[in-house]
Amino acid sequence: MKGKIIVSRFWTNIFSGRKAVAIVIFPFIFLLDRRYRHDKYLLNHENIHIRQAAEMLVVPFYIWYGVEFLLRYLQYKKFRQAYLNISFEREAYRNEKNLHYLKNRRFWAFRKYF
């Protein structure tokens, strides 16, 4: 499945703490501005998160995302480093430019990025 896109500066800022141009609130992808509708790598990145969330039955995905962020923050002591090294983000960033990635991706593939 793909996320349903909602363009909203207001809600994207609220959900991301003004730190992102896009955020997945399953099953939706919130975008800061409609020009990001054409950013295929960004949308691929967000759809990787949609798949991760679906596979974890959504709520555990957000819990684990938060827990792993805290673990990474203890490890790196920097907000952005912690975020970039969450397994879900490592998988999404490493594969966002491969537009066929989701067709071939294995179940729970984020595990190997831990």
Ligand SMILES: [Zn+2]
């Ligand atoms: Zn991401």
